[in-house]
Amino acid sequence: MTISLTSYPPQQIAALEAAYNASIARKRVRFLIGLVVFVALLIVAGLGAEVAPETLVEKIGNFVGYFDRILHLDSGARVWTDPAEWFWGWKGWLKLLGETLLLSYVGTVIGALGALCLNFFAAANTSPHPVVRFVTRRFLEFCRTVPGIVFALIFVIAFGLGPMAGMLAIAIHCIGALGKLYYEIVENIDMKPLEGLRSTGANWLSCIRFAVLPQVMPGFASYTLLRFEINVREASIMGFVGAGGIGQELVVAVRKFFYSDVSAILVMIIVTVFIIDILTGWLRGRLLSTGERA
Known part of the structure; x- marks a missing residue:
């Protein structure tokens, strides 16, 4: 039964209002203190x-000025006035861009497979032993903590210049990044199917296969597609250290002050990432909606 506030005695209403105002005042004070601390830490x-x-x-003018220069051809005209001159090397650049996509794809696949194998040992609810979980999590942290470009430098020294180094760097970093995302998904599954299989005496591998994988595969696929999109951008940077792909041509253009070539290559990379973003976003939506219906 609902009782109107006006039915209370005036002194009780006043006490309630005072308590409410005091609570609001405390929240405002805490917010202001938190804001002051945040600003102070930001300044420090x-x-x-x-x-x-x-x-x-x-120096902001230098930044704007550089973008103005890369939008000019050698003749002084704007790049869009002569697209044929602007994209004079599109065949070679397209080949290198394809190389970037391929090394991103292979690196993502290898990284996803590695993360798929390791994440069940890192998840608290599926790991066979706490020591195994600890070691696996530290390994995944190592893989994702070291920047991919550092791995690329190491592999360039080991295997020489080319896409091999970039692919391995992407794969190792991908294992660490996807491994963490995967085991967090596993730790949030419905435990009833897993407990039911365990109660029948099923072994660890059977529990993973029949109780865990059906619940997590849509999420795994979604994060893998997102990681592929990220890896395409990372692969473009790998070329800066000689790890193959379009980035290698981009850094040459930057160092030799081929301004219009820089803008043309950047446009190709940006358009490619836009297309991949749209396609992977659509696929992720389909996969997640399928998983929800299932």
Whole structure:
């Protein structure tokens, strides 16, 4: 039965209002204190990182000026006035872009397979032993903590220049990144099917195959597609250290001040990433909706 507030005695209503106002006041004070602490920490971090707003203001013109230069042909005309001259090397660039996509694809597949094998040992609800879980999680942390470009440098020294180094760097970093995402999905599954199989005496592998995988595969596939999209961008950077792909041509153009070539290659990379983003987003939506219906 609902009782109207007006039916209470005035002194009781006043006490309730005072308690409510005191609660609101405490929340506001906590918010203001938190805001002050946040701003103070931001200032300290900026000073520690030597962030200089005056330098940003002074040098922003150089940033804008560089983009203005890469939008000019050698003749001085704007790049869009002569697309044939702008994209004069499109055949070679397209081949290198395809190389970037292939090394991203292979690296993502290898990384996803590695993460698929390891994540069940890292998840708290499926790991066979706490020591195994600890070691597996530390290995995954190592794989994703070391930047991919550092792995690329190491593999370039080991295997020489070319896409092999970039593919291996992407694969190792992908194992660490996807492994964490995968085992977090596993830790949030419905445990009833898993407990039911365990109660029948099923072994660990059977429990994973029949109780866990059906629940997590749509999420695994979705994160893998997202990672592939990220890896395409990373593969473009791998070329800066000689790990193959379109990035290698881009860094040459930057170093030799081929301004229009820089903008043409950037446009090709951006358009490719846009297309991949649209396609993988559509696929992720289909996979997740299928998983929800299932």
